[in-house]
Amino acid sequence: MRIVVLDDYQNVARTFGPFDRLGAEVTVRSEHVGDVDQLITALRGVDVVVAMRERTPFGAAQFSRLPDLKLLVTTGMVNASIDLEAAAAHGVTVCGTEGAPGPSKATAELTWALILAVLRHVPEENRALRAGQWQTTVGTGVAGSTLGLAGLGRLGSQVARVGRAFDMDVIAWSENLTAARASEVGVRAVSKEELLTNADVLSVHLRLSDRTAGLFGAAELALMKPTAVLINTSRGPIVDEKALVAALHAGALGGAGLDVYDTEPLPPHHPLLAAPRTVLLPHLGYVTAQTYAHWYPQLVENIEAWSAGTPIRVMS
Structure with missing residues (x-):
């Protein structure tokens, strides 16, 4: 299983999320990929993509060119940049993370x-x-x-x-x-x-x-x-x-x-x-250690559950 973590601007995904326990090839990208062609090239052959909030759009144009993509996990249970209907049409499961009071x-x-x-x-x-x-x-x-x-x-x-x-x-x-x-x-x-x-x-x-x-x-x-x-x-x-x-x-x-x-x-x-x-400010509203410590473990949990055939926190 190949996994790519997108838009980890601060390069902290591995710090807050236990990705090592997945036993998979995990690539973390700290630079934003805004060009669609460059994004497709970066994600070619990837099974799972981890997206941070609404930093990278995923619509029909992206899903149709990523036939190997099977799971898209995102922080939050609402992400306006993801076309859920297009994801379903291309057989891509989309999972999110739940919030916490703090x-x-x-x-x-x-x-x-x-x-x-x-x-x-x-x-x-x-x-x-x-x-x-x-x-x-x-x-x-x-x-x-x-x-x-x-x-x-x-x-x-x-x-x-x-x-x-x-x-x-x-x-x-x-x-x-x-x-x-x-x-x-x-x-x-x-x-x-x-x-x-x-x-x-x-x-x-x-x-x-x-x-x-x-x-x-x-x-x-x-x-x-x-x-x-x-x-x-x-x-x-x-x-x-x-x-x-x-x-x-x-x-x-x-x-x-x-x-x-x-x-x-x-x-x-x-x-x-x-x-x-x-x-x-560079969209820091949700960027705190407490928020990341809550989100990233859930992202890993989502991947584990999907890999086991029982996806959780599925967005619809």
């Missing part, structure tokens, strides 16, 4: 790291101090300001609780959000327009879909306060990148903290890299 809070924690880093100019002050300067910016506190949440699911609710602990006024909107649900979390449900016009910090916690792609474009960003900051730890395409870059350069927004992008890894010389008042 690791599931990792993205919410990073959301607050971004909020505070943007508002208190943490990266700038760090660079200035190392260059021999002292107190070069004036930060903005969060107490008494308004935290606006686009989405009040599991992650949005976690972020809301921290906002309340910081004595912020927390408001939320999504297409299906009810006043009763918002009240359960201790926040106020508002309209989309109210969310945009009132938020001092707007944090996005929605799933990417046809309905949410481009949800925050030029018109929506224009409704926000020029001092407001936008935080996105959800999915890049929910926010129009071109509109966001334009708003930042025009001084129409106070700043942005981003962990997700339309294209990942973010290409060199991307316009966001030169946009002012930004803190940019």
Whole structure:
């Protein structure tokens, strides 16, 4: 059995996952393979592929050119980059990993790291101090300001609780959000327009879909306060990148903290890299030692169970 682990950017798969006990040929690739032809070449003759979240797409075009592929295992039980119908049509079993209470809070924690880093100019002050300067910016506190949440699911609710602990006024909107649900979390449900016009910090916690792609474009960003900051730890395409870059350069927004992008890894010389008042992270929301220590052993378990003819955690 040949196994390839894809997109192990930090080269830690063998550290967190007991792949040695599989007794198989395991190849770990730390570089991202974005080109489809190069991906097919890298996976030719491979029986099992381990995919990390939504880093590498697998659709009909990939499955049809990988006749030896029989098992695709991915972190998480939802991966929008995998076409499950196409996998089934080509006889490929797809298995995922289950979440855990601790690791599931990792993205919410990073959301607050971004909020505070943007508002208190943490990266700038760090660079200035190392260059021999002292107190070069004036930060903005969060107490008494308004935290606006686009989405009040599991992650949005976690972020809301921290906002309340910081004595912020927390408001939320999504297409299906009810006043009763918002009240359960201790926040106020508002309209989309109210969310945009009132938020001092707007944090996005929605799933990417046809309905949410481009949800925050030029018109929506224009409704926000020029001092407001936008935080996105959800999915890049929910926010129009071109509109966001334009708003930042025009001084129409106070700043942005981003962990997700339309294209990942973010290409060199991307316009966001030169946009002012930004803190940019390489999709680290779920990347913690606790999360990896939970996911990677399950990936190995999935391979073992499938090899024994009793696959577990099968995605459908």
